[in-house]
């Protein structure tokens with residue numbers, strides 16, 4: 001339907017040795033609260049089932065493999081799929097994916113949208129992979145997404161889910177207007193964005209105090225410039241020695257934050273959604289058919 005209550009289900013820190021069953025238990029508690037509040041769509045963060053493992057260098061695949069899912073759903077997350085279906089709640093989930101392509105293992109930073117009937121309606125693999133590829137021991141912590149993930153190969157898909165047009169971006173993608181525009185051009189009305197964003201950015205620590213601002217700046221601009229709701233969901237708090245920003249929020253198509261997390265722990269943030277409000281923007285200031293000038297934008301797609 002077009003009018004419902006949505007939630008961002010922020011997660012606090014996940015320890016390196018916290019089992020999937022414990023994390024899923026925390027998600028089930030948030031889902032219970034969502035049900036009590038009449039929510040029908042919940043956004044969980046990027047890499048929601050484990051600690052943010054790209055902060056460490058692993059010298060061998062066996063140590064790395066434990067953080068990846070080989071199937072989705074699998075036994076660990078089945079309780080989440082079942083509980084959400086029983087409650088008639090759709091959800092977004094980010095996880096590390098170990099896929100097999102032509103007999104080769106390929107690693108992706110992946111997110112799925114699951115509809116209210118428990119069916120996976122959309123799958124996206126992160127395209128803008130930040131950080132670095134080689135071990136940089138001088139850093140206080142690593143950000144090895146370029147080493148541990150292959151660039152997504154599914155484009156920027158949207159799907160018609162439960163009466164609306166939904167898309168997903170993953171963390172660093174939100175900073176790139178082109179990524180949001182790819183979804184906007186396909187008529188997205190709700191974009192789910194999970195993130196793990198350290199407060200400290202070793203290459204430019206002078207920007208540390210701006211991390212929350214840049215997060216909201218990107219989410220709010222993406223919403224407004226494409227006339228879409230955006231639901232941002234953080235993995236937040238002091239995780240294995242690294243502080244991650246919170247600020248999970250729901251942004252209206254006008255770019256206004258209509259609900260905002262108050263903590264850096266497990267927290268459910270809810271707001272009423274009316275997807276027909278997207279037209280306030282899509283039919284006016286950003287009426288693409290009327291006002292876009294794509295023949296002048298060639299530079300945007302030049303390599």
Ligand code: CDT
Nearest residue numbers: 130131143171172196197198
């Ligand atoms: N997970 C993720 O993409 N995090 C990045 C951190 C900054 S780049 C090292 C982000 O864009 O928030």
